[in-house]
Amino acid sequence: MIVILLGSPGSGKGTQSKRLAEKFGFQHLATGDIFRAEIAAQSAVGQKAQDYLKAGKLVPDSIVIEMVAGRLESGGKYLLDGFPRTLEQAQGLDEMLKRMKSSVDLVVYLTLQKEEAIKRMASRRTCTGCGEVYNVISRPTAVEGVCDKCSAKVVQRDDDSEATAAKRLMVFEDLTHPLVAYYKAEAAFHEVDAAQTPDKVEAALSAVIESTKAAR
């Protein structure tokens, strides 16, 4: 089963994907997390990607598609978070899945007002060790700047600064939002209001996944 979570930066894709992956046994494939790990390791892909992430721009499609193709296995159960982000990536994914005699089963779009997304990114903090996501207002760490889970340093991501966050939202509107129309025509498509509490968003997403599983 292949599920795609679509949504602007700050809409809670990462948080929800982690919860759902654990609950339903999906492999969580988050291209942003993969790029951050590759950059930390200073691998060849990391070196190619780092300037794009820093500037809030998208990494070129060919690099992203190749990276995902190397990670998808036939028959796998995946929750895709942050991929695809352009029409070219969506078509690339369709081709990869076709070769595996598979297809996208469900796309859920997490909707959120731009102002709220900017507010969330400004207060978001991320662990440099395990990637756990915190929020200085709604979910602070017990000790300031220290991860509750792994004790590594918790910081604001470079690209969550206000100027870069605004740029990322523009990139989302220009390049990723068109995927809503693409998937409405191509796959089972649902929208969930991401302004609700995380527990309510999780309940809504779980209901959609359950009904898709039942219909397969």
Ligand code: AMP
């Ligand atoms: P995220 O953690 O999903 O917000 O992604 C952080 C950054 O990683 C993005 O702003 C892009 O620079 C890069 N990135 C992640 N996924 C993709 C993708 N599918 N296509 C292009 N760039 C990506």
